[in-house]
Each structure stands twice: as structure tokens, then as C-alpha cells.
Amino acid sequence: MVSRRDFLKGASLAGVAATAATVSKVAMAALPEIISVSDADTQAPHMPDTGRPYNPVVTLNGWTLPWRMRNGVKEFHLVAEPVVRELAPGMKAHLWGYNGQSPGPTIEVVEGDRVRIYVTNRLPEHTSMHWHGQRLPNGMDGVTGLTQPGIKPGKTFAYEFVAQRAGTFMYHPHADEMTQMAMGMMGFWVTHPKNPATMAVDRDFVFLINAYDIDPGAYTPRINTMLNFNLWTFNSRVFPGISPMVVNQGDRVRIRVGNLSMTNHPIHIHGHEFMVTGTDGGWVPPSARWPEVTTDIAVGQMRALEFKADAPGDWAFHCHKSHHTMNAMGHDVPTMLGVEQRDLKQQLQGLLPDYMAMGQHGMADMAEMQMPLPDNTLPMMSGQGQFGGVEMGGMFTTVKIRKGIAKHDYRDPGHYQHPAGTVAWEVENDLPPVERPADTDAHGGVEVQVRKPGDHMQH
Amino acid sequence: MICMAYARLLLPLVLVSLLPGCATFSRDGGFDQVASTVKAKTGKEIRWVKSEDERHALDARIAQLLQQPISVDDAVQIALLNNRGLQASYAELGISEADLVQAGRLPNPRFSMLRASRDGEYKIEQALTFNIFSLVTMPKATAIERRRFEQTQRQVSLEVLRLATATRKAYFSALAAAQSERYMQQVMRAAETSATLAQRMKKAGNWSTLDEAREQGFYADATLGASRARQASLQATEQLTRLMGLDHTHYTLPERMPDLPAHAEDPANLEQTALQQRMDVQMMKLQTEALAGQLGLTKTTRFINVLELGPARVLEGRRSDPYKNGVEISLEIPLFDWGSTRVARAESTYMQAVNQLAQVAVEARSEVREGYGRYRASYDIARQYRDSVVPIRQKIAEENQLRYNGMLVSVFDLLADARAQIASVNSYIEALRDFWLSQSDMEMALIGKPDFSTPASALTAQ
Ligand SMILES: [Cu+2]
Numbered sequence: 001m002v003s004r005r006d007f008l009k010g011a012s013l014a015g016v017a018a019t020a021a022t023v024s025k026v027a028m029a030a031l032p033e034i035i036s037v038s039d040a041d042t043q044a045p046h047m048p049d050t051g052r053p054y055n056p057v058v059t060l061n062g063w064t065l066p067w068r069m070r071n072g073v074k075e076f077h078l079v080a081e082p083v084v085r086e087l088a089p090g091m092k093a094h095l096w097g098y099n100g101q102s103p104g105p106t107i108e109v110v111e112g113d114r115v116r117i118y119v120t121n122r123l124p125e126h127t128s129m130h131w132h133g134q135r136l137p138n139g140m141d142g143v144t145g146l147t148q149p150g151i152k153p154g155k156t157f158a159y160e161f162v163a164q165r166a167g168t169f170m171y172h173p174h175a176d177e178m179t180q181m182a183m184g185m186m187g188f189w190v191t192h193p194k195n196p197a198t199m200a201v202d203r204d205f206v207f208l209i210n211a212y213d214i215d216p217g218a219y220t221p222r223i224n225t226m227l228n229f230n231l232w233t234f235n236s237r238v239f240p241g242i243s244p245m246v247v248n249q250g251d252r253v254r255i256r257v258g259n260l261s262m263t264n265h266p267i268h269i270h271g272h273e274f275m276v277t278g279t280d281g282g283w284v285p286p287s288a289r290w291p292e293v294t295t296d297i298a299v300g301q302m303r304a305l306e307f308k309a310d311a312p313g314d315w316a317f318h319c320h321k322s323h324h325t326m327n328a329m330g331h332d333v334p335t336m337l338g339v340e341q342r343d344l345k346q347q348l349q350g351l352l353p354d355y356m357a358m359g360q361h362g363m364a365d366m367a368e369m370q371m372p373l374p375d376n377t378l379p380m381m382s383g384q385g386q387f388g389g390v391e392m393g394g395m396f397t398t399v400k401i402r403k404g405i406a407k408h409d410y411r412d413p414g415h416y417q418h419p420a421g422t423v424a425w426e427v428e429n430d431l432p433p434v435e436r437p438a439d440t441d442a443h444g445g446v447e448v449q450v451r452k453p454g455d456h457m458q459h
Numbered sequence: 460m461i462c463m464a465y466a467r468l469l470l471p472l473v474l475v476s477l478l479p480g481c482a483t484f485s486r487d488g489g490f491d492q493v494a495s496t497v498k499a500k501t502g503k504e505i506r507w508v509k510s511e512d513e514r515h516a517l518d519a520r521i522a523q524l525l526q527q528p529i530s531v532d533d534a535v536q537i538a539l540l541n542n543r544g545l546q547a548s549y550a551e552l553g554i555s556e557a558d559l560v561q562a563g564r565l566p567n568p569r570f571s572m573l574r575a576s577r578d579g580e581y582k583i584e585q586a587l588t589f590n591i592f593s594l595v596t597m598p599k600a601t602a603i604e605r606r607r608f609e610q611t612q613r614q615v616s617l618e619v620l621r622l623a624t625a626t627r628k629a630y631f632s633a634l635a636a637a638q639s640e641r642y643m644q645q646v647m648r649a650a651e652t653s654a655t656l657a658q659r660m661k662k663a664g665n666w667s668t669l670d671e672a673r674e675q676g677f678y679a680d681a682t683l684g685a686s687r688a689r690q691a692s693l694q695a696t697e698q699l700t701r702l703m704g705l706d707h708t709h710y711t712l713p714e715r716m717p718d719l720p721a722h723a724e725d726p727a728n729l730e731q732t733a734l735q736q737r738m739d740v741q742m743m744k745l746q747t748e749a750l751a752g753q754l755g756l757t758k759t760t761r762f763i764n765v766l767e768l769g770p771a772r773v774l775e776g777r778r779s780d781p782y783k784n785g786v787e788i789s790l791e792i793p794l795f796d797w798g799s800t801r802v803a804r805a806e807s808t809y810m811q812a813v814n815q816l817a818q819v820a821v822e823a824r825s826e827v828r829e830g831y832g833r834y835r836a837s838y839d840i841a842r843q844y845r846d847s848v849v850p851i852r853q854k855i856a857e858e859n860q861l862r863y864n865g866m867l868v869s870v871f872d873l874l875a876d877a878r879a880q881i882a883s884v885n886s887y888i889e890a891l892r893d894f895w896l897s898q899s900d901m902e903m904a905l906i907g908k909p910d911f912s913t914p915a916s917a918l919t920a921q
Contacts, residue, residue, distance in 0.1 A: 216865060328865065329866055329867060333867070334660065334871065339656065339659045347648065350648070351645065351877040352860065355860070371864035373864055374865065377861075380866055
């Protein structure tokens with residue numbers, strides 16, 4: 001039967017609550033039950049109970065879609081629908097997604113599986129489903145107009161093909177892409193090798209890179225934005241809303257990343273070096289791999305990074321474009337560095353009662369002050385670590401490596417307890433206090449910055 | 460002998476002069492009537508200052524009123540007591556009453572004499588004539604003059620009420636201008652702060668000359684705006700000072716204008732009330748009645764003041780010759796038209812007045828409608844500012860502050876927004892002023908011709 005119960009069992013096994021899982025009340029005898037999830041927590045791996053065995057993945061701040069076996073065919077049911085996705089505590093976005101969340105649930109199959117996916121459209125416009133990277137009959141490729149008519153609102157289409165090649169894939173609509181992808185319609189797909197021993201790892205994390213432009217105080221992304229996004233997300237989550245990747249010390253870890261945003265992202269790990277072992281095209285032959293700590297993932301690409309998690313700690317993992325580790329910020333805000341405002345404070349507060357001087361010494365004020373913000377708006381950098389503000393937002397999380405974490409345990413182990421003497425320490429100094437010239441004249445040797453008019457590209 | 464002859468002739472005249480109903484000078488010279496009208500319409504007191512002592516008492520009272528910030532009622536009261544133009548117009552009452560009294564008295568007999576001599580030959584003519592026809596015309600003439608006097612009373616009342624309205628309007632204009640001046644200074648301070656920061660941005664190397672110049676430009680504009688507002692405030696204050704008849708501006712106005720009333724008035728039968736109450740309509744009516752009386756008189760007699768009768772004696776010849784006694788009657792005889800030109804003139808004058816009355820009535824009705832329309836619209840506009848525009852600007856300012864907190868906008872955006880917010884409050888002040896002005900105009904439209912001219916605010920900088 002339908003594996004909802006087992007799915008829940010699997011979830012609770014790992015101690016992660018699958019809250020408010022709902023079942024469609026509409027009897028659809030011929031169609032697999034619609035399963036949806038209403039929260040954005042990372043759910044425990046979905047252990048295969050039917051079909052071929054495989055080593056399941058863990059979707060960062062997401063979940064895996066259960067299936068049913070019918071006459072030897074793995075049947076999934078995806079429902080395209082409007083969803084409310086929590087981007088981080090304190091901010092919700094009105095998106096379009098699948099089965100209650102955006103991105104949709106991860107689909108896991110095994111090489112050689114015959115797969116039938118029902119796609120029901122509950123959006124206000126037609127949609128389709130493209131299986132990014134898959135080898136399949138042309139008519140299953142899901143390009144509206146080209147290979148199929150659009151799936152009209154209220155209609156259900158079935159896609160059926162054999163998962164031929166093991167690897168990392170994505171799914172997303174190929175209908176009104178500008179709107180539907182900007183609204184968060186996408187999901188992850190993993191085809192496991194027939195032999196579970198092939199390229200086996202202890203922990204296999206997956207997530208998609210995406211980006212939104214949501215005005216502070218608003219909920220719906222601006223779908224016509226091309227580059228100037230203000231929320232850079234892993235699986236439609238921003239720091240501090242992105243789960244840590246919890247790892248047992250010594251585990252072999254794979255992180256599969258797909259990029260469905262509109263720019264490239266240099267993904268960077270701290271404390272370790274990794275190999276890129278897979279792309280959209282399949283496994284990279286061992287002889288062609290080279291070690292890296294940052295790998296650029298271009299638009300529409302998949303990368304599988306692998307490393308041995310041998311160094312315990314809370315290691316940063318993030319995109320290296322600094323604007324991508326910030327949440328919404330004013331791109332037109334002038335640089336206030338070095339501009340004295342304190343003496344004008346009284347005059348300013350006469351006109352602006354809630355005014356606080358900011359920016360004179362940099363933007364870290366922002367992370368410290370915790371001042372009221374517009375509704376549904378996250379501070380541009382926040383998140384608290386054991387030593388204070390992390391001053392990050394957007395595409396930032398941690399790999400938490402600890403000794404003695406159980407096989408399927410993904411619970412946050414808390415802050416890393418550093419062994420004595422292994423944290424940078426302050427040393428006494430008898431240096432003269434910092435002195436800066438009171439008013440440096442711009443003409444006194446400051447180089448002129450040439451900026452072309454109208455060049456507002458931020459990324 | 461001669462005296463006897465005159466006495467005989469004058470006797471009927473003397474009798475006539477003793478007839479009852481003759482007008483005499485009143486104790487108050489018609490002023491009480493005006494004062495009670497003013498009291499009824501404005502609740503204010505007026506005084507006809509006729510002596511130094513009265514003047515001193517008045518000055519003391521005004522000095523006392525000027526000690527606190529003056530309310531609109533104080534301003535009107537001061538103007539009504541102190542405006543010298545008004546005192547001048549009270550004199551009209553005396554003049555008019557004198558005419559009335561004169562009309563009720565017999566005309567003076569007229570004595571005429573001709574004396575000529577040549578070589579001892581004399582020609583002397585002496586005549587004492589008296590317009591006996593005035594005996595016939597006196598009652599009607601008195602009635603006419605009485606109406607004229609009543610007209611004058613209304614005319615003076617109207618002048619007083621007009622001054623009251625003008626003072627109210629000047630008061631609100633001055634108050635609003637002073638408030639605007641303060642707001643424009645705030646705008647200037649916001650711009651000044653922006654400009655100071657801009658200078659520092661430039662100095663720190665963060666900003667271009669263009670950016671800096673833009674902020675300096677706002678500051679320069681805001682300074683102009685503040686200067687204009689100061690000028691407008693000065694003009695409005697002097698206007699009020701003039702109307703209050705003061706020779707100084709050592710008085711204070713309250714900080715704020717009175718609030719907008721909770722509801723706009725919705726008076727019934729505006730046009731009817733205007734026709735009944737408006738003094739210009741009443742005055743035209745009285746004039747028309749007077750002319751109708753005159754026309755009736757003219758039609759009845761076909762003469763106006765043309766028949767004069769009196770004793771006469773003539774000496775012709777030597778000085779020692781006796782006078783020839785007789786009676787001289789001078790009579791203008793309308794041989795050709797029998798007074799028809801006079802009748803036509805009177806008729807035309809009357810019809811002119813009838814049409815003028817009709818015109819005044821049409822204007823009164825229209826003006827009271829317009830007055831109410833302006834009142835209603837200005838109320839709605841002021842309420843829209845108070846309930847929507849200002850709170851929304853306030854909301855925008857708060858949201859911008861939140862955005863500033865998130866480093867989503869800069870302090871320059873906040874300051875620009877503060878300028879816009881202050882401007883919206885200033886617009887509300889102006890809308891409130893326009894409401895009070897239009898309210899005064901509407902009330903004026905019910906008692907006389909209103910002055911819908913635009914207030915001094917045209918000068919107020921935006
Ligand atoms: Cu990035």
C-alpha cells in the first residue's frame with residue numbers, strides 16, 4: 001500500500017517530526033495518494049521499503065516523496081500548487097511548489113526502475129514537468145508546446161520512463177518558466193546505482209540553489225527580476241533558517257548541489273577539501289578529479305562534492321559571493337563609512353525620532369543592533385553562534401562534525417565544544433590606541449573610483 | 460403792517476409745523492439698532508467712541524485682551540472696538556438721521572429781495588416765499604427718509620459684520636502662516652542636515668560632487684521656502700494688525716489652529732435664510748420701497764418740490780413811494796409734459812432698483828450656494844488630510860524608518876521623507892485654514908456679500 005505510514009515511521013525513527021502531514025480527501029482510486037508536508041524542517045532519510053534497496057539521501061530542509069509499487073512500476077504523485085514556505089523563522093514566502101513545499105519533495109529511484117509520475121496541476125495556469133538530465137523518450141521531456149500540451153489547471157498528466165542512468169537530477173516546469181521557476185517550482189531527483197555499494201557514502205545531502213526577490217514587507221517574489229535578487233537560498237531557505245549538515249566524525253560525506261538560480265555560485269567549505277565526484281552527466285572518473293575547497297556551480301548545473309569529515313567542529317559552508325550571504329539589503333544605500341553622524345544625532349532625532357546612527361564604522365552595526373524591521377523581513381545578516389553574531393544571511397550553513405553520532409541521526413548537536421587551547425585568543429597589547437585622521441579630504445590622494453552610469457548589476 | 464401781513468400768511472405754516480409725527484433726533488442716533496444686530500450675528504460688542512474718556516476706557520480694555528494669546532473671538536472683538544474706519548462709518552448714522560429729522564420739518568421760508576435805483580428811481584422787490592407743497596409731501600418724504608435711515612443702519616451693520624468676517628479670515632490666515640513658517644523651518648533643518656551629511660560624504664570620499672550638489676540644492680530650495688513662509692507670515696500678521704486697528708504687533712497668537720469640527724454643518728434652507736437675512740437684499744428692498752413711494756408721489760402730484768408760496772411786496776418808482784403788497788407764487792408749470800419727464804425718470808429709477816434687487820437676490824442665492832459648496836469641500840479636504848494624507852505619510856515615515864533599520868534605505872531617504880511628511884502636515888494646516896476661511900465666508904454669505912478672494916497663502920512656499 002501507500003507508504004505514508006512507513007514514511008512517518010521512517011521520519012520518527014530519526015527523531016524528526018513530520019508534522020501535519022496531510023492526505024488528500026478526494027478519493028482517487030487510480031492515482032497514488034497525495035502526500036504533503038507543511039513544515040520546512042530537514043526530515044530523516046526515507047528508507048526504501050519496496051523495490052530495489054539503495055542508500056537514501058537527506059534533503060536539506062526537505063523531504064523525500066514516498067511511492068507505491070504497482071505492477072512493478074514505481075508510482076509517485078506530484079501536485080503543483082501554491083504553498084507558503086518559511087524562508088527562515090520570521091519570514092514566510094508565498095511560493096508555488098509541490099506537495100505543500102517549495103522545493104518539492106526529492107524523488108529517489110534506482111537505476112533501471114520503471115517510474116510513473118503523476119503530475120496534478122492546482123495552479124491558476126498550465127504547467128508541465130521537465131526531468132532535467134534524464135535519458136527518456138522525447139515525449140516525456142515535458143517541454144510545453146514542443147513535446148506535450150500544457151497541463152491545464154485541475155488536470156493530471158502521467159510521465160513514464162525507465163531511470164536509465166544513476167546520478168543526480170532535478171525536475172522543474174518547462175512552461176511559463178520565468179514565472180514558475182521564480183515562484184519556486186523545482187525539486188531534486190536522485191537515481192541510485194543498482195549496486196548500493198557503488199560509490200557508497202555515509203551521509204548524502206542534497207539541495208537546490210535558488211533565489212528570490214521579495215520586497216521587504218512583502219510575501220510574493222517579484223517574478224520579473226533578472227539578477228538583482230535579495231534572498232539567496234539553499235532549498236528556499238536562508239541562514240539562519242538552513243539546517244546544519246550533521247555528520248559523524250570520520251563519515252564519508254556527499255553533498256549534491258543543483259543550481260536553478262540565475263547566476264553561478266562558488267560553493268565553499270571550511271576545514272576540509274573535497275572532490276567533485278559527479279556532474280549532471282554522471283560520475284567523474286577518479287583520475288579526472290581534483291581537490292578543491294570551493295567549486296563554482298553554474299546555472300542549470302549539478303555537482304556532487306565528496307569529502308571525509310575527519311575534523312570535528314562547526315564548519316562554515318556557504319556560497320563565496322558575499323552578497324549571497326546577506327539577506328535583503330538596500331543596494332542603493334550610500335556608503336556611510338567614515339561619515340560622522342553622532343553630532344547630528346540630536347538634530348536628526350528631532351526630525352526622525354527613531355533614528356540611530358549606522359554605517360559609520362561598517363555594517364556590522366546591523367547584526368548587533370536588532371532594531372525593528374518591516375513585517376516579514378529578515379535582518380540582512382544574523383544568526384547567533386556561541387561567540388556572538390555570525391553576521392551572515394542567505395546561502396550559509398554549517399557542517400557539524402562530531403564523534404559518536406548515530407547512523408541515521410541528523411539532529412543538531414548544538415555548539416561545538418572546543419578542546420582547551422584550540423580557539424583563537426586575545427593577547428594583551430601595549431600598542432598606542434588607534435588614531436585616524438579626523439577629516440581626510442577626498443582630493444588628498446584618494447583614488448577616484450570610476451563607476452559607469454546605470455551600472456547597477458550587483459552580482 | 461407788513462409784519463401783520465406776513466404773520467397772516469405764515470399762520471397756516473406754523474399750524475402745519477405743529478402737526479404730530481414730526482421726526483426728532485434719537486438718543487442713540489440709531490446706533491443701538493446696529494449694535495444689537497451685531498450682537499445677534501457675532502455675539503460681539505461695538506462702541507461709538509465720542510469722547511476722550513471713552514477712548515481711554517476702550518484702550519485699557521484692548522490692552523487687557525492683548526495680554527494673553529488672542530483667540531479668534533478676541534481678535535474680532537478688538538477689531539470691532541478699535542477699528543477707526545468703523546468709527547468713521549458710525550458718523551454716517553448721524554448724517555442719515557439728520558436727513559430724516561430734516562425731512563420731518565418744514566422747509567425754511569425763503570426771503571428774496573431785489574433792489575435797484577437810478578437817479579432816485581428805485582426798484583425794490585422783497586418776497587418771503589415758503590414751499591407749501593412740502594406740507595403735502597412731508598409725510599411721504601419722512602417715510603422715504605426713514606427708510607433711508609434704516610438703510611444706513613443696515614449699511615453700517617453690514618460694514619461692522621464685514622469687518623468681523625475679514626478679521627476672522629485674517630486671524631486664521633495669520634495663524635496658519637505662522638504655523639507654516641515653523642514647518643518650513645523644520646523642512647529647512649532637514650535639508651540642512653542632509654546637506655551637512657552630504658558634505659561629509661564628499662569629504663570622506665564616498666560621494667561625488669554631483670550627489671553633494673543635489674543635497675545642497677535641496678537645502679537652498681528649502682531655505683527659499685522658509686524665507687517665503689516668513690514673508691507670508693509677516694504679511695498675514697500685518698493684515699490682522701491693521702484690521703484690529705493696532706499700531707503695533709505686540710500680541711501673540713496661539714500655537715495651533717482650532718481643530719476641525721467633528722461634523723460639517725448641514726444647514727437647511729440656506730437660500731431662503733440668505734434672502735431673509737442678507738442686509739444687501741434688505742437694503743435693496745428698502746430702496747425699492749422708497750422709490751416706489753417716491754414714484755407714487757410723483758405720479759399723484761406730477762410735481763416734485765415745484766410749488767413755492769410766500770408773501771411779497773414790491774416797490775417801484777421813488778423810494779418814498781409805498782410798497783405794493785402781494786403774494787408771490789412761483790410755479791413751475793409743465794406746459795408741455797406736465798411732469799412726464801419726471802415721472803419717466805422716477806419710473807426708470809424705480810425699475811432700475813427693482814432689477815438691481817432681483818440681481819442682488821440672484822447673487823445672494825448663488826453666493827450662499829457657492830459659500831456652502833466651498834465650506835463643504837474645504838471641510839472634506841481638511842478631513843482627508845487629517846484622516847488620510849497625514850496618517851499615511853506618518854505610516855510611510857515609520858515604514859521607512861524600519862527600512863533604514865534594516866539598511867534597506869539610507870538616512871538621506873529618511874530625511875527626504877521627513878521633508879515630505881512635514882510638507883503633508885503643512886498642507887493640512889493650509890487645508891484647515893481654508894476650512895476656517897470658507898466657514899467665515901459661508902456665514903458672511905448669509906448676511907451680506909462674501910469675499911471669496913483667495914487667501915494670502917498664495918505666497919506660502921511649497
Ligand atoms: Cu552564490
